[in-house]
Amino acid sequence: MNKQQLATKIWDSANKMRSKIEANEYKDYILGFIFYKYLSDRELKFLKENSFTQEDIEALVEDDAETVKYVRENVGYFIAYKDLFSTWLKMGKDFDVSNVTDALSAFNRLINPSHKKVFEGIFNTLQTGLSKLGDSSASRTKAISDLIHLIKNIPMDGKQDYDVLGFIYEYLISMFAANAGKKAGEFYTPHEVSLLMSEIVAEHLKDKKEIIIYDPTSGSGSLLINIGRSIAKHIDDENNIKYYAQELKQNTYNLTRMNLVMRGILPDNIVTRNGDTLEDDWPYFDEVNPVETYNPLYVDAVVSNPPYSQHWDPSNKEADPRYARFGLAPKSKADYAFLLHDLFHLKPDGIMTIVLPHGVLYRGGEEGEIRRNLIESNHIDAIIGLPTNIFFGTNISTIIMVLKQKRENTDVLIVDASKGFIKVGKNNKLRASDIKKIVDTVTIRADIDKFSWKASREEIRRNEYNLNIPRYVDSSEGAEKWDIYATMFGGIPMSEIAELSEYWSAFPELKETLFSKGVGPYAELAVNNIEQSVDEHPAVKAFVSNFMGAFRDFDSFLKSELITNIASLNISKEEVFLSADIFARLDFIPLIDKYEAYQLLADEWAKISVDLEIIQTEGFNAVKKVDPNMVIKKKDGKEEEVQDGWIGHIIPFELVHRTLLSAEYEALKKKESRLTEIFSEYDEILDSLSDEERNSSVTNDSSDAFVAKEVGDKLKEINADVDTQEIRTLNAYAALSRKADKLTFISAHNDVVWSNMEANTDGTYGKKAVNAYLAELQSAFEFPEESFEAKIVRISKLMTEEKEVKAQVKADAAALHMKTKATIESLSDEQALELLEQKWIFPLTESIKQLPNAVTHVLVDKIKAISEKYAVTYSAVVSEIQETESTLSALIDELVGNEYDMKGLSEFQKLLKGE
CATH class of the missing domain: 1.20.1260.30 (N6 adenine-specific DNA methyltransferase, N-terminal domain)
Structure with missing residues (x-):
């Protein structure tokens, strides 16, 4: 497994x-x-x-x-x-x-x-x-x-085993959290949120040789561990990372320590404390040795996901150095108390990321004053709005706030990342591409329409220090517009065509090919087949050609990176290198979403990296191994784990089927296809039966399948009624008992093909041979094609064939399975590498090649939408209604009835005519 x-x-x-x-x-x-x-x-x-x-x-x-x-x-x-x-x-x-x-x-x-x-x-x-x-x-x-x-x-x-252990540990924590209701948020930050925070921190610290990181509300410790992993992609020696953690609850504090220790982190690099972060700040010394252990704890990075809007006691904390410069958070909401605690422990060049409820951006009172002081002191670097329902046990809107002790710029980058996610069960989940886009945006501080905005301090002051994201970034979808003239008279508004300007820039002269000048500021569709016209346009072909050119050597590049360097490549750093290469190839290719390409890489890398870890840990021969396929089956009312064949340790059996055993595989598939055809033929015959035939004994109670025994009995009954001259003659012969009579009968009757039976030594034919031939004649009798009898004969033959083919499929599948096992175990190194190339490289290169087609398909759909939007005018609809009303009124004139009928019809006619 x-x-x-x-x-x-x-x-x-x-x-x-x-x-x-x-x-x-x-x-x-x-x-x-x-x-x-x-x-x-x-x-x-x-x-x-x-x-x-x-x-x-x-x-x-x-x-x-x-x-x-x-x-x-x-x-x-x-x-x-x-x-x-x-x-x-x-x-x-x-x-x-x-x-x-x-x-x-x-x-x-x-x-x-x-x-x-x-x-x-x-x-x-x-x-x-x-x-x-x-x-x-x-x-x-x-x-x-x-x-x-x-x-x-x-x-x-x-x-490899640390990774497996850590994965299982985190998986179990996340699953328990998902099933623990409201308590979940107290000790677990979803992996994707943790990874996002970690990547932002790692990017800031990537040039440091030694790093201290701290989580004052550490919970399960996942935030610290993910930061360590993200930083490890940039640092040479992972043992140069020191981990500080503090947690209030004993149970979750133990989780932190266990998690850190099990990741192979040196105990000397783990410093943990079970205590109240707000009430009892990190100790400045160890009580046993106060002089030599004095440490105010200033770190390179702080990450935290504190309990949201928790009550706390701000009494007598005005002079606390953590809060003195900025103010005390209100008693009912400790969010800013946690934030200021984190900020206090940062080194001058440090960075912190903290998860908080959305309300910290706009609530007034003491929180508004703290927010103003933080902005004027230039500590808030970025604000990232997350999707709702991303944390277990709560659907509250949350943000990540990024702060630094010292900054060169004075603006605040505001990112609305609330729309980028996938739905997984009850929760929303950030994809790898969502995380990458956010991290890149924060790193380069980019202004992106409907996604991010650098708000100047002056702009924030004008908004009275309200940092509510919609004030700065409008990520809502624009309302659909309808042109009144085009709705009434037709035509396509040039203004709506202009909204596709990025496509017209990328595909010169395509717009002129697709649209012709209409009345005033309106155009007409100039082609019959939009998709064909787009695909065959020279500019589109050039776009596809340029894209393919950019990725022409991509498969050989991947082969060099992943196959040639299989034993030595740094797995943690490789994905960064590959994504940088993809982005570089896309630099001069318009319209392609580089983050969509990155998602394709991330999806495949999740599988490739596991294989690489196994190979680098177990050796290359791991590629040539198979494992027992263990499944859970019920036996005597109890579930037990049993072996059900074999699976490749790394190489999937199906991949071997398609490549090295294609002949056997195709032969098996052909037989499986024949089974499917047989089942379809059953359905066709069922559909052709009359109600009486369908409800006969040959079908089951629900009349949706045939019953083999009943079909067999019906066939015997049908065959017994078959009557031909040859059958009648054979039955007459069977009634004879004397040898002489039989020989005379045989000589006298050439209406029987006697040679179709095996004769006795005396020239007569025995009862067994005669009965067998009679059965053969009966079964060979051809009934009218659409008769019930013909259908029963056909069903019987299909059932016989089905049984034979099923047996063949079962035997062939078992033989192919064992041959696949033997093939994997006897692979040459060259074959093993070719299979790895097929498994790792082919799916990625093929999916990336589809990106240009996705772009053109979107364009075609947009053009179809705006052309169909105004294809039927309002006046045409009204005209059609009037014509229908006139026709109906004329039909009413031809109707006759009693006095009351005619009065009713007359009133209906007035309504139709608008009188």
């Missing part, structure tokens, strides 16, 4: 196992056990790498002071053999809940003193919550046993 499949499987199973426990609470248990497994596996990996034998490992006990000291100093903690996750699994039925409670207690005792801030109390939530997993020791033991067996297959060592 790939990481997505494994994560989905764990989530589905965990969701069933949690029973009545709330999702938001159950996450603490499953994630706690995942973290314990990680620590156990990490210790085992260290021991094995340092020459510990299995016997040595099984001898690990807390009483062995020397070994405990050695392990603690190198790993940061010590876990005895009896307490290892792998030991729990080996215990089988002997496993008990007490094994867990004892192990967690021992862990707290055996933490390296220098790592206490990272590990101390990290399992408190799990320890205190074990009692909720069952009403008795036995039920708790079973629940825990089920949990540890559920997560036992998560890999936890090596670069």
Whole structure:
């Protein structure tokens, strides 16, 4: 299974196992056990790498002071053999809940003193919550046993495995958040929002060699981790990133620490604190050693997603250096208190991004005063309006605010990104292209129509420091306009044609080809086939040719980057490099949306990068591996996981079918197509049956399918009634008993083709041969084509063929499946590379080649729309109505009826004539 499949499987199973426990609470248990497994596996990996034998490992006990000291100093903690996750699994039925409670207690005792801030109390939530997993020791033991067996297959060592572990961890957090109602926003920032904030920060810090980042409301820690990943694309040594985190709630504080540790971040680079960010600012010193640990904490970047509009206590905080310069947030809304806290901890060249409710942009009172001070002090760099319903548990409108300590420019970039998203379930989700566009816009501070605007300080002052996005960026769709003259008399307004100016600029003389001059400021459509006229125009052909020229060597470029450098390329940096290349190729190509092209890359890269990680971790032979295809099936009312064939570890079976085994694959497809044809023929015959025939015994209760047994019985009945001269003669022969009579009969009757039967040695024909020939004659009898009998014969033949073809398809599919497995396992290096090229490069290049067609299709649709808009004039409609009324009135004149009928018709005629 790939990481997505494994994560989905764990989530589905965990969701069933949690029973009545709330999702938001159950996450603490499953994630706690995942973290314990990680620590156990990490210790085992260290021991094995340092020459510990299995016997040595099984001898690990807390009483062995020397070994405990050695392990603690190198790993940061010590876990005895009896307490290892792998030991729990080996215990089988002997496993008990007490094994867990004892192990967690021992862990707290055996933490390296220098790592206490990272590990101390990290399992408190799990320890205190074990009692909720069952009403008795036995039920708790079973629940825990089920949990540890559920997560036992998560890999936890090596670069690839860190990624799998981290992916599963984040996936589970996000799924629990999505199912936890209003509590979700307290500890989880959707990955896409986190990535957007991270990319903005990373772009600002990309030239630094050492970086300190801080999240004062860290929740699950995803924001910090994503920033680290984004920065890693620009920095040479990821160990030069230091992570500071603070979280109020013990449970989510533990999530932060677990998440950071499991990403392979060095414990020395993790500094965390469980505390109230607003009430108790980051300590200036460690109480144990106040002099040497004095640290006011100034960092390169702060990211946060604080709880929205939370109540807080501003009493006696006027002199707090975090708020003194700007003012105190109101008691009912702590949004600006969090913002000012973040800003205070920034270095002079630092940057911060914070998620806040939209109201912080326009609310007055204390918040309005803080906003004014921030603007006049030139700290607000950008404001990004996000789509609604993007956070779990709330549909509140949110923004990301970007602030800096020192800025060269004095304007504020305002971005309305509320329209760019896709719908996923109940929530909206930013696409990769949406994130890229926002980050690029913020980085270059671009003014983009209906998307972004650099608001000068003077403009903001005129708006009384109100930063509400619609005041600066109008992203609404314009109302459709209708030209009164064209509506009445026809023609296409030149003003509406002019709205397509970007196309006319890109395609010189195309407008003149499509439209001719009409009356006054109006034009007429000059062509019959708009699509053909556009596609065949020289300017459009030149546009397509230029595009193809720009991407002529794109496939060879990708091959060089991804295939030739497969073992050495830097996966985290490669997508940036590829997107820059695509953007460069599009620099001089009009009309093509470069972010649409980027989305195509991002969609494919999500798959390519997973393959690359596997190859770089496991070696190139991973391409030649197949894995058991494990599926969930029900047996005896219970679900169990069973193997259902094989799947490629990297290479999909279908790709091998299309390339290396095309002959076998096409032959199978042909037989499958024949099955489809047979089913269509059944439907045709069903449709041709009369109601009486359809309701006969040959169809099922719903009369929408044939019943094989009944069709067979009906066929026997029909055949028994078949009567021909040859059949009558054969039946007469069958009635004879004496040999002499039979021989005489045979000589006398040439109306039977006797040679179609196998004769006895004495020249007569036995009963079996005669009956077989009779059946053959009956079945060969041709009934009238549209008769019920002919249809039954046809159905019977189709059923026989269906059975034969199904058996062939099943056998051929099984044979092809096993041949595909063998083919993948015996691939040469050259074949493996060619398949990777087919999987990675071909889909991307083909989708990019379609971009010019998409542009011309949009243009054709727009031209059709404006031409059809005024094709039927109002006067023509009125004229048609009048003509219809006149015709109807004339028809009424021909009607006759009694006195009252005629009075009614006369009144109706007056209405038709408008009298």
